[in-house]
Amino acid sequence: MLKEDGAATGGRLKILVCVSGGGTNLQAIIDGIKSNAITNTEIISVISNNKKAYALVRAAEEGIPALCISPKDYEDREAFNRAFLKAVQAAGPDLIVLAGFLVVLPEEMIAGYRNRIINIHPSLIPSFCGKGFYGLKVHEKALERGVKVTGATVHFVDEGTDTGPIILQKAVAVEAGDTPETLQKRVMEQAEWVILPKAIDMIANGRIAVEEGRCIETDKGGCS
Numbered sequence: 694m695l696k697e698d699g700a701a702t703g704g705r706l707k708i709l710v711c712v713s714g715g716g717t718n719l720q721a722i723i724d725g726i727k728s729n730a731i732t733n734t735e736i737i738s739v740i741s742n743n744k745k746a747y748a749l750v751r752a753a754e755e756g757i758p759a760l761c762i763s764p765k766d767y768e769d770r771e772a773f774n775r776a777f778l779k780a781v782q783a784a785g786p787d788l789i790v791l792a793g794f795l796v797v798l799p800e801e802m803i804a805g806y807r808n809r810i811i812n813i814h815p816s817l818i819p820s821f822c823g824k825g826f827y828g829l830k831v832h833e834k835a836l837e838r839g840v841k842v843t844g845a846t847v848h849f850v851d852e853g854t855d856t857g858p859i860i861l862q863k864a865v866a867v868e869a870g871d872t873p874e875t876l877q878k879r880v881m882e883q884a885e886w887v888i889l890p891k892a893i894d895m896i897a898n899g900r901i902a903v904e905e906g907r908c909i910e911t912d913k914g915g916c917s
């Protein structure tokens with residue numbers, strides 16, 4: 694269980710992972726739990742907005758219950774928001790992990806799961822983030838700007854876009870001759886697949902607290 698201030702209140706952390714694409718971050722979480730890099734945690738469900746997401750294959754291979762809920766299947770956004778929120782609540786997660794999830798969350802959900810939704814973003818926030826910055830676009834802009842270092846960020850989700858309290862970041866060198874694709878691959882391999890599992894393990898063991906909008910690492914057992 695998790696409280697809004699990040700304090701864990703005992704028992705295994707039940708996580709719901711939301712996906713839209715290949716699911717390599719979901720795979721990193723699955724592998725992290727198997728290798729014990731992530732402790733005290735179980736993936737109780739996967740939700741995708743994309744029926745074709747390979748992440749759904751990864752979930753099926755692990756026997757993880759998965760749902761597909763797409764805005765396209767609803768007459769309007771409000772109807773989707775209601776169905777999505779209902780499915781999330783029915784799963785009963787302690788923590789919701791957005792792993793490449795390309796759908797804007799209902800505000801009601803963000804309010805209802807304050808500091809219990811995390812997202813992995815493929816840049817060092819506050820660079821190359823915000824509306825329109827997702828997937829390859831992030832790396833295109835980093836190369837266009839000529840940065841020498843980029844990376845990834847795990848943060849709590851708030852009402853903004855990529856604006857919630859930063860939990861972990863990891864830097865990755867930009868190399869001569871990089872294309873958006875080679876840079877994306879390096880950021881995923883060297884940063885995303887490292888800090889997302891680490892952040893989940895820290896949260897599962899009560900080692901992250903949010904104070905005045907910033908994350909602090911606490912000793913085991915949650916808030917200082």
Ligand code: GRF
Pocket residue numbers: 712713714715716717718719748792793794813814815828881885
């Ligand atoms: C990753 O690059 C992640 O940073 C971004 O979306 C992509 C998801 O990839 N949020 P995958 O579906 O986890 O492979």
